[in-house]
Each structure stands twice: as C-alpha cells, then as structure tokens.
Amino acid sequence: MIVGLAQYLKEKYGITINNMDYYDVAFTHKSYVNEHPHEKLDFYERTEFLGDAVMQLCVSEYLFKKYPDKREGELSKLRAAMVCEDSFSKFAIECRFDEFIRLGKGEEKNNARRRPSLLCDIFEAFIGALYLDQGKPAVETFINQVVFPKIEMGWFDPSFDHKAALQEHLQQNGQCELEYREVWSKGPDNNRTYKMKVLNNGDEIGEGVGHSKKAAEQAAALNALKKLQIEG
Numbered sequence: 001m002i003v004g005l006a007q008y009l010k011e012k013y014g015i016t017i018n019n020m021d022y023y024d025v026a027f028t029h030k031s032y033v034n035e036h037p038h039e040k041l042d043f044y045e046r047t048e049f050l051g052d053a054v055m056q057l058c059v060s061e062y063l064f065k066k067y068p069d070k071r072e073g074e075l076s077k078l079r080a081a082m083v084c085e086d087s088f089s090k091f092a093i094e095c096r097f098d099e100f101i102r103l104g105k106g107e108e109k110n111n112a113r114r115r116p117s118l119l120c121d122i123f124e125a126f127i128g129a130l131y132l133d134q135g136k137p138a139v140e141t142f143i144n145q146v147v148f149p150k151i152e153m154g155w156f157d158p159s160f161d162h163k164a165a166l167q168e169h170l171q172q173n174g175q176c177e178l179e180y181r182e183v184w185s186k187g188p189d190n191n192r193t194y195k196m197k198v199l200n201n202g203d204e205i206g207e208g209v210g211h212s213k214k215a216a217e218q219a220a221a222l223n224a225l226k227k228l229q230i231e232g
Contacts, residue, residue, distance in 0.1 A: 004100070005023060005100045013142060013145060022047065022129035025046075025129065026051075026128060027097070028043045030045070031106060031107040031112075032104050047129055051128030051129070054127050078156055081156035086116065087155070097119070161218075166224055169225065169228065193209060198223075205224040206221065207219075207220050
C-alpha cells in the first residue's frame with residue numbers, strides 16, 4: 001500500500017477510496033515491480049490505457065456542452081491541447097502525484113519522478129483507478145476541480161488575453177506592477193523569434209517565446225498564470 005495516498009486524496013479532493021489496490025497499481029512503475037518480484041505486483045500501464053479513454057470522453061462531453069457554437073475542428077484542437085503530455089504532467093505536479101510514485105532505484109536516480117512522460121502516464125493511470133473504484137461521476141467531480149478551471153484561465157486557448165487575465169489575477173491577491181522585458185530575439189526579420197519575461201514588482205514570474213513581441217508577452221503571461229495556479 002502506498003503510504004499517505006488515501007489520506008491525502010481524502011483531505012485534498014474529498015475522495016474516499018473503496019479499493020486501494022487500483023491506486024497501488026496506478027502509482028507503481030515497472031522498475032519497482034522488477035525489483036520486488038516476490039510481492040506479485042502490477043504496474044500502471046493497463047490502468048493508464050483506461051484512464052486516457054475516460055479523460056477523452058469526459059473532456060469531449062464537457063467541451064461539447066460548454067461551447068455549443070464551436071465546430072468539430074475547433075473542439076478537436078481544444079481537446080488536443082487539454083488531453084496531452086504537457087497538460088497532464090502539469091496536472092500531476094499540481095496534484096502532487098509525483099510524490100507517491102513507486103520507482104525502482106535506477107529510475108529514482110535518473111530523476112524519473114519529474115519526467116513529463118511518466119507524470120502524464122501516472123495522471124492518466126490515476127484517472128483509470130478512480131474510474132474503476134468509483135465510476136465516471138467521481139472522475140468528473142475530480143476533473144471539475146483540477147482540469148476544467150484552467151479553461152477559464154485560458155490555458156488552452158491561444159486567442160485568450162493572458163496578459164489581462166494575469167493582471168486581474170494578481171490584483172485580486174494584492175498590489176501588482178507588471179513589466180515585460182525582452183530576453184533575446186533571433187532569426188531573420190521576416191521570421192524573427194522573441195523571448196520575453198514578465199516581472200511582478202521586480203520579481204520574474206514567467207517567460208515565453210513567440211514570433212512577435214506581443215505573442216511572446218502573451219506566452220510569458222500564460223506561463224506565469226500556470227505557475228501561480230499550480231503553486232496556489
């Protein structure tokens with residue numbers, strides 16, 4: 001049994017586990033299984049397969065209902081931005097799932113606990129375990145807490161005004177004085193790339209890259225929003 005996981009899920013997300021076996025599998029890497037052959041353990045990959053399908057369905061349903069005016073292509077792009085390694089690995093960090101992964105000694109030394117591909121897999125495996133344990137309503141409750149609020153913050157929409165959202169978010173939490181500075185620019189004039197950083201009261205809080213200064217500023221603001229959401 002993974003120490004502390006059941007208590008953490010109960011306190012953080014209100015999840016009362018019925019069958020801990022599902023979660024033990026979801027948070028166990030193959031390297032750990034190989035190092036403990038006498039314990040007859042299983043690892044996360046099959047549960048991850050299920051969790052991926054459950055997430056695809058839940059996100060598709062949510063987007064279909066939330067955006068009745070968007071066409072299939074727009075919905076597909078938005079879903080692809082949500083259901084991907086980059087997003088899932090960040091959700092896993094936000095949920096502190098990296099702390100509960102059971103790894104073999106070699107993978108631990110290789111810092112696999114912070115590897116985006118593994119974090120993505122573990123997040124999907126957790127979704128699969130929650131589905132097996134408590135069904136689709138429990139999964140929807142969880143992702144309503146963790147995933148869907150990011151849509152309102154514009155994590156997945158390139159047309160969203162992240163600079164305005166960042167300013168509004170910081171003003172709600174106290175005094176803010178935002179400044180955007182160029183870090184570097186490179187490439188020919190007709191295809192130049194810029195890197196910008198955003199500072200709040202003199203402290204760097206995000207950075208981003210784009211093919212114009214405005215696009216790079218938006219990317220930096222989004223990066224700051226994601227950090228603030230995860231750390232908060």
